[in-house]
Amino acid sequence: xxxxxxxxxxxxxxxxxxxxxxxxxxxxxxxxxxxxxxxxxxxxxxxxxxxxxxxxxxxxxxxxxxxxxxxxxxxxxxxxxxxxxxxxxxxxxxxxxxxxxxxxxxxxxxxxxxxxxxxxxxxxxxxxxxxxxxxxxxxxxxxxxxxxxxxxxxxxxxxxxxxxxxxxxxxxxxxxxxxxxxxxxxxxxxxxxxxxxxxxxxxxxxxxxxxxxxxxxxxxxxxxxxxxxxxxxxxxxxxxxxxxxxxxxxxxxxxxxxxxxxxxxxxxxxxxxxxxxxxxxxxxxxxxxxxxxxxxxxxxxxxxxxxxxxxxxxxxxxxxxxx
Numbered sequence: 001x002x003x004x005x006x007x008x009x010x011x012x013x014x015x016x017x018x019x020x021x022x023x024x025x026x027x028x029x030x031x032x033x034x035x036x037x038x039x040x041x042x043x044x045x046x047x048x049x050x051x052x053x054x055x056x057x058x059x060x061x062x063x064x065x066x067x068x069x070x071x072x073x074x075x076x077x078x079x080x081x082x083x084x085x086x087x088x089x090x091x092x093x094x095x096x097x098x099x100x101x102x103x104x105x106x107x108x109x110x111x112x113x114x115x116x117x118x119x120x121x122x123x124x125x126x127x128x129x130x131x132x133x134x135x136x137x138x139x140x141x142x143x144x145x146x147x148x149x150x151x152x153x154x155x156x157x158x159x160x161x162x163x164x165x166x167x168x169x170x171x172x173x174x175x176x177x178x179x180x181x182x183x184x185x186x187x188x189x190x191x192x193x194x195x196x197x198x199x200x201x202x203x204x205x206x207x208x209x210x211x212x213x214x215x216x217x218x219x220x221x222x223x224x225x226x227x228x229x230x231x232x233x234x235x236x237x238x239x240x241x242x243x244x245x246x247x248x249x250x251x252x253x254x255x256x257x258x259x260x261x262x263x264x265x266x267x268x269x270x271x272x273x274x275x276x277x278x279x280x281x282x283x284x285x286x287x288x289x290x291x292x293x294x295x296x297x298x299x300x301x302x303x304x305x306x307x308x309x310x311x312x313x314x315x316x317x318x319x320x321x322x323x
Contacts, residue, residue, distance in 0.1 A: 028061045029244065031087035032070025040274055041089050041144055041236070042066045044267030048142070048238065051259035056252060062087075080138050080241040087244075089144070091236035097136035099310045100128045102317075105146075105234035107179050107305050108298035109320040113145060113233070119323075120235050124316060132237075139245050140237035142260035144267045147210035147275060148230035152223040154205065156290045160184050160300040169195050169207040175308040179231075182304035183297065192217075199223060211278040220285040227290045229297055238263065 031049070035041045042064065049062030070076060070085065073093055079085030094101035103109065103124070110116035119125055120143050129140045157163060163184040170176040172189035180187035188204055192213075198204045199222040207219065214226065238260060245253065279289065302321055309317045 026059045028063060029086040029240075030063050030065065030070060031089075032065040032068070032076050032085065033089040034068050034073055035066055035089070037066050039066075040267050040270040043270055044142075044144060044263045045089065045238065047266045048259050048263035051262045052255060055255040055259055060252060060255070077136065077138060080239070080243075081136070083241070083243055085241065087238070087240050088138075089236055089238055090138075091146075091234065094132050094136055094138075094237075095310075098128070098131040098134075099313050100131045100316070102309055102313060103128060103320065104236070105232055106309070106317055106320065107175070107231050108294075108301050109305075109317065110233045111294070111298075115323070116145070116233050116235060119320065124320075127316075129237075132239075133242060137242045138239045139242050140239050141257060142238040142264040142267075143235045144238065144264065145271045146234045146236055147212055147271075147278075148234075149208050149210055149232040150214070151206055151208045151227040151229045151231070152214060152219055152225060152287075153227060154224045156225050156288070157206075157227045157229075158290060158292045159296050167203070167205045169198065169204045175305065178304040178308055179301050183300050195219075196222060211275065211282065215278055215281055215285075220282055220287045223287070225288050225290050226282060227292050228294075229292055230294060231297065231301070 029049075029052075031045055033041060033045060045062075045064045049064060052060050052062055071079065073088065073090050074096070076085050076088040077090060077093070077097075080088065092101055092105040094104075103119075110119065125143075133139050151157060151168070153166065155162075157166070160183045163180075166185045168180055168185045168187050169190045170180055170187045171192075177187045177189060185206075190198060190204070195204070195207050196217060196219065199207065199219065206223070208229070208231065209217075209219075211226070214220070214223075240256065245256075248256065283289065298321070306314055306317055306321075
């Protein structure tokens with residue numbers, strides 16, 4: 001497999017560094033992640049590198065490695081802890097070290113993007129980040145939105161009662177399996193690679209994923225409806241090794257956070273445009289978008305969701321349902 005490397009090289013920054021007598025490049029950060037080059041996360045990662053190199057007059061460069069070319073997500077987290085990797089983009093996988101990271105992708109915890117932002121950027125988000133730093137030894141420096149997961153099917157589903165017996169593919173995640181059982185469906189864990197054929201031959205009736213995956217997998221060829229359940233709305237962090245962070249000067253730490261803030265704003269702009277484009281694209285392919293009673297879904301799902309989160313974060317999870 002040919003290794004793809006996106007190197008953030010700014011001729012203008014190099015010229016500025018020479019003109020001002022700034023120090024030569026002192027550090028190169030390697031940022032590996034799982035998305036491809038067209039993904040908004042990758043574009044935001046490249047933006048981070050460009051901004052950081054500019055802000056440090058070329059002293060800190062960033063190499064971005066998409067498509068897991070530096071390793072899988074958990075491998076990169078382990079590498080950051082051991083000092084063999086610098087940065088990655090990661091989310092609820094961090095609950096293996098920091099239980100509060102499970103709150104990043106809790107079904108029906110966030111009714112809207114705005115509500116998710118309030119949590120991610122507020123007191124609870126601060127507690128999540130602090131625990132990740134303490135327990136995982138990596139530092140969240142920005143967060144990116146993820147498209148909400150929606151249910152696709154060949155008949156409209158507007159309420160939990162209409163899920164009765166629906167054979168639904170879900171990832172092999174106990175929280176997802178139990179939540180859909182609580183809602184009345186018949187969830188079936190299955191590899192993503194098997195979903196299209198299983199929908200085609202009737203082994204399953206439905207599946208759930210963000211719009212980007214619904215479109216890229218061409219589920220419109222075997223499913224008629226996108227039911228706007230938005231049952232999982234979540235975010236993911238741009239992270240830096242705590243060892244690297246501690247080795248930076250206060251000035252460079254400030255530059256890192258400013259570059260991360262700019263990358264976060266850039267990603268949000270790209271994300272919103274991409275979600276609008278995906279809706280129009282799927283409609284043009286013949287899919288119907290169905291409004292659902294999200295409050296009824298959330299109320300029905302709550303017992304299973306709370307039963308599946310670690311006990312130490314159950315009170316916080318319950319608080320999110322009450323907001």
